[in-house]
Structures are given as structure tokens and as C-alpha cells.
Amino acid sequence: MFLRSHVVTAAMAVVGLLAMISSGTTSHASGPTKPAFRLAIHGGAGAIARNKMTPELEAKYRADLERALRTGHAVLKNGGTSLDAVVATIEVLEDSPLFNAGKGAVFTHDGRNELDASIMDGSNLKAGAIAGVHHVKNPIALARLVMDKSIHVMLTGDGAEQFAREQGVKLVDAKYFYTDQRWKALQDTIREEEAAKKAGKGHAHIVHLAEDEDHKFGTVGCVALDRSGNLAAGTSTGGLTNKRYGRVGDSPIIGAGTYANNRTCAVSATGTGEFFIRSVVGHDISALMEYKGLSVADAANEVVMKKLVEMGGDGGVIAMDHDGNVAMPFNTEGMYRGWIDADGTVTVEIYK
Amino acid sequence: MFLRSHVVTAAMAVVGLLAMISSGTTSHASGPTKPAFRLAIHGGAGAIARNKMTPELEAKYRADLERALRTGHAVLKNGGTSLDAVVATIEVLEDSPLFNAGKGAVFTHDGRNELDASIMDGSNLKAGAIAGVHHVKNPIALARLVMDKSIHVMLTGDGAEQFAREQGVKLVDAKYFYTDQRWKALQDTIREEEAAKKAGKGHAHIVHLAEDEDHKFGTVGCVALDRSGNLAAGTSTGGLTNKRYGRVGDSPIIGAGTYANNRTCAVSATGTGEFFIRSVVGHDISALMEYKGLSVADAANEVVMKKLVEMGGDGGVIAMDHDGNVAMPFNTEGMYRGWIDADGTVTVEIYK
Numbered sequence: 001m002f003l004r005s006h007v008v009t010a011a012m013a014v015v016g017l018l019a020m021i022s023s024g025t026t027s028h029a030s031g032p033t034k035p036a037f038r039l040a041i042h043g044g045a046g047a048i049a050r051n052k053m054t055p056e057l058e059a060k061y062r063a064d065l066e067r068a069l070r071t072g073h074a075v076l077k078n079g080g081t082s083l084d085a086v087v088a089t090i091e092v093l094e095d096s097p098l099f100n101a102g103k104g105a106v107f108t109h110d111g112r113n114e115l116d117a118s119i120m121d122g123s124n125l126k127a128g129a130i131a132g133v134h135h136v137k138n139p140i141a142l143a144r145l146v147m148d149k150s151i152h153v154m155l156t157g158d159g160a161e162q163f164a165r166e167q168g169v170k171l172v173d174a175k176y177f178y179t180d181q182r183w184k185a186l187q188d189t190i191r192e193e194e195a196a197k198k199a200g201k202g203h204a205h206i207v208h209l210a211e212d213e214d215h216k217f218g219t220v221g222c223v224a225l226d227r228s229g230n231l232a233a234g235t236s237t238g239g240l241t242n243k244r245y246g247r248v249g250d251s252p253i254i255g256a257g258t259y260a261n262n263r264t265c266a267v268s269a270t271g272t273g274e275f276f277i278r279s280v281v282g283h284d285i286s287a288l289m290e291y292k293g294l295s296v297a298d299a300a301n302e303v304v305m306k307k308l309v310e311m312g313g314d315g316g317v318i319a320m321d322h323d324g325n326v327a328m329p330f331n332t333e334g335m336y337r338g339w340i341d342a343d344g345t346v347t348v349e350i351y352k
Numbered sequence: 353m354f355l356r357s358h359v360v361t362a363a364m365a366v367v368g369l370l371a372m373i374s375s376g377t378t379s380h381a382s383g384p385t386k387p388a389f390r391l392a393i394h395g396g397a398g399a400i401a402r403n404k405m406t407p408e409l410e411a412k413y414r415a416d417l418e419r420a421l422r423t424g425h426a427v428l429k430n431g432g433t434s435l436d437a438v439v440a441t442i443e444v445l446e447d448s449p450l451f452n453a454g455k456g457a458v459f460t461h462d463g464r465n466e467l468d469a470s471i472m473d474g475s476n477l478k479a480g481a482i483a484g485v486h487h488v489k490n491p492i493a494l495a496r497l498v499m500d501k502s503i504h505v506m507l508t509g510d511g512a513e514q515f516a517r518e519q520g521v522k523l524v525d526a527k528y529f530y531t532d533q534r535w536k537a538l539q540d541t542i543r544e545e546e547a548a549k550k551a552g553k554g555h556a557h558i559v560h561l562a563e564d565e566d567h568k569f570g571t572v573g574c575v576a577l578d579r580s581g582n583l584a585a586g587t588s589t590g591g592l593t594n595k596r597y598g599r600v601g602d603s604p605i606i607g608a609g610t611y612a613n614n615r616t617c618a619v620s621a622t623g624t625g626e627f628f629i630r631s632v633v634g635h636d637i638s639a640l641m642e643y644k645g646l647s648v649a650d651a652a653n654e655v656v657m658k659k660l661v662e663m664g665g666d667g668g669v670i671a672m673d674h675d676g677n678v679a680m681p682f683n684t685e686g687m688y689r690g691w692i693d694a695d696g697t698v699t700v701e702i703y704k
Binding site: 246279 | 472505510511596597605626640
């Protein structure tokens with residue numbers, strides 16, 4: 001369909017870059033040649049208040065994001081698959097207490113940590129997902145096992161942990177996930193909830209309070225393109241502070257929080273999960289590319305900056321097409337994000 | 353975009369009907385005028401063995417399918433919404449012991465009944481879903497409550513039942529779901545599993561045995577168009593006989609087993625859920641209509657008869673567009689299905 005000359009491709013890349021900048025999308029244009037491999041991550045989007053962000057804390061975030069990027073880069077550089085890179089990268093973010101996934105997961109109303117994750121292989125549309133586990137140190141690795149070692153896509157709750165044990169995954173004690181910061185956030189939210197109840201305010205208002213926390217969307221995600229040209233995407237989260245009723249958001253839902261397809265793109269999302277499920281965000285970006293011919297930047301913008309905004313959904317996505325072009329639109333104040341090129345050049349950003 | 357003369361519309365309907373018949377799709381063409389309202393259902397697709405189907409049993413299936421259709425029709429005729437009609441219709445199928453949903457749900461490996469359901473409102477893209485509940489008589493009604501009475505889309509396990517109690521839903525004892533037929537199916541499957549293990553055959557083979565049961569895809573679903581022109585879709589299931597690990601299929605996944613959007617269509621799916629999740633079946637049919645301009649018949653065919661077949665996914669969908677055109681493609685031997693017109697004309701079919 002397209003003239004495949006370098007001149008045309010380079011011109012398209014420049015136009016695309018301008019379009020992305022003008023619409024609030026962050027991107028790393030690939031230039032005239034397709035990169036050997038590339039990897040991008042997010043560490044959640046939301047109201048990242050600049051006044052609460054000290055230089056020391058920001059340095060910690062940037063250091064962990066860069067460490068995750070370099071971990072994934074090493075996998076890809078050594079010829080590893082995009083799936084391997086996605087798992088290795090997300091495990092770094094899960095092991096950091098800064099992000100709402102793995103170690104840093106928020107607390108449920110009952111004072112537990114309830115974890116969801118999913119992964120998808122763009123080369124064959126295989127996928128794995130887990131929801132509602134309490135003792136899995138690295139949920140993304142378990143999602144990978146569901147994909148590779150079971151005939152299923154999605155396992156939940158105690159059953160998912162039973163599968164983990166049978167696969168030789170070492171479960172951790174619930175206290176592994178305890179952090180002062182998240183425990184305090186739960187207590188603050190419950191206190192605000194009680195006050196709101198006394199003031200006669202409804203449940204929606206109460207949850208809105210909970211979501212006003214700085215770390216409301218600390219979900220982590222990764223998209224990668226490997227040397228073989230295969231795309232993969234993964235997402236991991238602790239969900240919402242003070243969540244109850246076994247609530248599941250978009251992170252473990254294939255097509256919503258995570259989607260990958262070599263024909264189009266790899267996507268990982270972060271935001272108000274309910275809106276992302278209703279909008280089938282990941283697959284919608286892919287479909288706009290495949291059926292309407294949009295670029296990854298235009299497709300991601302259409303979904304995040306228009307459709308989700310009209311609906312009231314806050315958050316963002318990272319999306320990478322099969323040529324390594326990256327789009328990172330978000331409609332919130334900030335989104336922890338970064339990408340790394342084949343030559344090891346790292347870019348990490350937080351605000352717009 | 354189209355000439356809106358009756359002649360053209362009628363000609364298109366005829367062409368569409370021929371295309372659907374030739375490709376194995378069942379449809380009820382709407383003719384030159386849009387119907388006031390319409391409703392369609394499925395009761396699962398699979399290897400419905402004609403030699404095991406007695407005239408008496410077939411009459412029972414047909415009677416329950418017709419009763420469900422007439423229940424939904426009464427709601428729509430009296431000016432009820434498509435959402436109300438979907439819930440009322442699916443409740444009839446859930447209360448029947450013949451279908452793998454509600455009363456007739458299959459047993460898990462642990463001898464429990466684990467139910468999933470979801471519903472979506474095409475007018476505003478609101479949605480509700482539950483997964484892994486054990487004491488809810490009508491899961492579709494609880495999915496509706498999640499949509500209407502919570503800020504969430506998906507609730508799971510014990511948490512979903514806690515939400516049900518708080519909403520005044522009467523939970524039933526687990527023994528409500530006991531049927532000799534399903535218990536026998538579990539024992540047969542476990543026996544086959546043991547035999548396969550002794551023969552050194554793998555897990556995939558074992559699950560294949562389980563899926564060879566007649567009722568493997570007894571999931572139920574409904575799509576409806578109401579007098580206001582609003583579409584809705586719902587799906588309810590007991591999942592797979594002998595399932596374990598808290599496995600969740602496509603039925604409670606918005607975008608996969610259930611999707612509704614007034615701009616395009618309402619879809620409910622039944623089949624090997626894992627393939628339907630990976631293919632994001634419901635949203636893909638919608639996207640092919642919205643972004644590629646396909647008719648509901650062509651879009652549903654593309655996904656069920658081509659994409660799913662190539663991937664190895666068995667099953668079918670019912671899909672209805674905003675003009676009331678219905679497509680019901682399935683790539684299995686049969687699919688329990690039917691539709692009812694505004695004038696009360698009922699059609700029920702089982703085989704191709």
C-alpha cells in the first residue's frame with residue numbers, strides 16, 4: 001500500500017512526530033530505519049502532584065524506571081524475545097516499592113494486597129492473565145506461565161495460586177507486600193470514607209476520594225519489539241486502594257489493559273480501569289490501525305485523548321507498532337514512562 | 353453513505369441473506385423496514401450429536417428457547433428496554449436445567465458450580481460482569497446490578513457475592529445447582545482424565561475429552577434492540593466441566609464474550625472461551641463494522657468462520673445491528689438459537 005522508500009518513510013516519521021507533539025503525545029520517532037529492537041514502559045498515570053514530589057523521590061522513580069528499561073534492553077540485545085523482555089522489565093517494577101504492582105501494591109478495604117496481571121504475544125495472539133492473587137511475588141511471571149503452561153488464558157483467586165504452586169512458583173507471605181506508605185494510604189482513605197458517609201455523600205464520591213491519591217494509577221506495563229520483529233505487551237497492578245468486592249480492573253483483561261498483535265501494535269494501559277474495559281482500549285487502538293489505516297500515534301490519540309476523555313476515563317497507554325514507533329498519550333497530569341533504544345539511549349519522563 | 357430507498361435496502365437484505373446462507377450463517381433478514389424491536393438468543397454451540405438427541409429432548413430444548421424468546425418479547429412489546437429484555441430472557445435460560453448457566457451449570461473439578469456472566473448497554477457503553485460466584489441463582493441479574501449499582505465493571509469470587517448480599521440478592525445453597533446429568537458428566541470426565549493420565553497423555557488431551565461432551569458450550573446469551581433503538585447484550589455460563597484453577601472464559605469479559613454499542617451491534621458469544629478472549633470477538637465484530645464498513649453478517653462471518661477457524665477456536669455468536677439485522681454464524685455442528693420478531697413470530701434452530 002505504501003511507497004517504501006526511505007524518503008517517504010522519513011517524511012512520514014517527521015509528520016507523525018509533529019502530530020504527536022501537537023496532541024500531547026510523547027513519542028520517540030524511529031527515523032528512517034526500523035530499529036533492531038525497542039522497549040517502552042509505564043509506571044502509572046494520574047495526578048502526580050509536583051508539590052509532593054521531592055527531588056529525592058523523583059530521582060528514585062527515575063532510577064527504578066531506568067533500571068527496568070536497562071533490564072529489558074539487555075534481554076533484547078542478547079537476542080531474547082519481546083515476551084522475555086516484557087517479563088524481566090515488569091519484574092523490576094513489581095519488585096520496587098514505588099509502583100502499585102507486586103511489592104508496592106495498594107491495600108484492599110480488607111487490608112490485603114490483591115494482584116492482577118496479563119501478558120500477550122503479538123506473534124500468535126497467545127495470552128495469559130491472573131486476577132485476585134495474594135501471595136504471588138511477580139504476577140507477570142505467573143501470567144506468562146498461564147499462557148505457556150496451561151490451555152487457559154485467565155485464572156483467578158485461590159485457583160490461580162494453586163496453579164502457581166503446581167508450576168513450582170514460590171508463594172510469598174502476605175506481609176511481603178506491606179509498605180508503610182500504602183498502609184497509610186488505606187487508613188487515610190477509610191478515614192475520608194467515614195467522613196464522607198457522615199456527611200451523607202455517596203459511594204461514587206468516596207471512591208473518587210480514594211482515586212485522588214497520588215498513586216491512584218501506579219499500574220506498571222511494558223511493550224517491546226524484538227530482533228525477530230515480534231511484539232509483546234504486559235501489565236501488572238495492585239488495583240485501587242480500598243477496593244472491595246473482588247473488583248477487577250482492565251489490567252488482566254486481554255483487549256482492554258493489554259493487547260499485542262504483530263499486524264498492528266502492542267499496548268499496555270493505566271487508568272480508571274472501568275472506562276478502559278468499557279472502551280476495550282487495547283484492541284480499539286489495534287483495530288483503528290488495522291481497519292482504518294491509522295498510525296499507532298493517531299490510533300492511540302483517538303482512543304486516549306478523545307474517546308476516553310469524552311467518556312470521563314482518566315489515564316494513558318504506551319503503544320508500539322511493528323516498526324518500533326512508540327506513542328504514549330495520557331490525559332492526566334503525568335504518567336511515569338520511558339523507552340530505550342537499541343543503542344541503549346534511555347529517556348524517562350513523568351510530566352507532560 | 354447509502355441510498356436509503358426501500359428498493360436498495362431490500363436488495364441489500366436479499367444479497368446479505370444469500371451471503372449468510374452460503375457461508376453457514378443463519379439470519380433473519382429484516383426486510384425493507386427496520387423492525388420496532390427484535391430479540392435473539394443462543395443456548396450454546398458445540399458437537400450437538402444428533403444420535404443422542406431424542407425427539408423428546410429436542411422438544412424440551414425448543415420449548416425452553418421459545419419460552420425465553422417470548423419472555424423477552426413481552427418486555428420489549430410493553431416498551432421495556434433492551435437491557436430489561438436481555439436480563440428477563442437470560443433468566444429463563446438460567447432457570448432451565450438444560451443449559452450450562454444458572455441451574456444447569458456444569459461442575460468444576462472440585463465438584464462446585466462456578467458461574468460467570470456479563471451485560472452491556474449499547475447506548476452508553478456501560479457494562480457489568482461477575483466471575484467465579486457459587487451461590488447466585490441468576491448471575492445475569494447480578495451483572496446488571498454491578499453495572500447499575502456500583503462504579504465497577506467486574507467483580508469476582510466471594511467479593512462479588514458480598515456485593516450481592518449488600519444489594520439484597522438472595523443467595524442460594526450450592527445444592528440448588530445440582531443436576532444428575534452434570535454430576536455424571538463430571539464423573540465421566542474425571543474417569544476419562546484418569547485413564548488418559550495412565551495412558552501417558554497430556555493435559556491438553558484431557559481437557560479435549562472434557563470438551564467433547566455434548567454440552568460443552570451450553571453458555572447462554574441474548575441480544576436485543578428496543579423501541580428506542582438501543583442495543584444490549586448479555587451472556588451467562590457455568591464454564592467448562594471439570595474446570596480448575598479459577599479458570600475464567602470469555603463470557604464475563606467485555607469485548608470478548610459480550611459487547612454492545614449502538615453505533616454498530618450487540619454480540620453474545622459461545623465457544624472455546626480462550627480463543628474468544630484472544631480474538632476479542634465481540635469488539636472485533638463491532639470494529640469491522642465501524643471502521644471497515646462491513647455489515648453485521650459479514651463482520652460476524654469474518655470473525656467466526658475465518659479468524660476463529662484459522663486459530664482453532666470452536667463456537668459461534670449471535671449479533672444484531674442497530675437496524676435489527678441478525679447474524680448467527682457458528683463453526684460447530686450446531687448452536688441452540690432463535691429469534692423473535694416484533695409481531696411475535698418465533699424461529700428456533702439447533703443444527704445448520
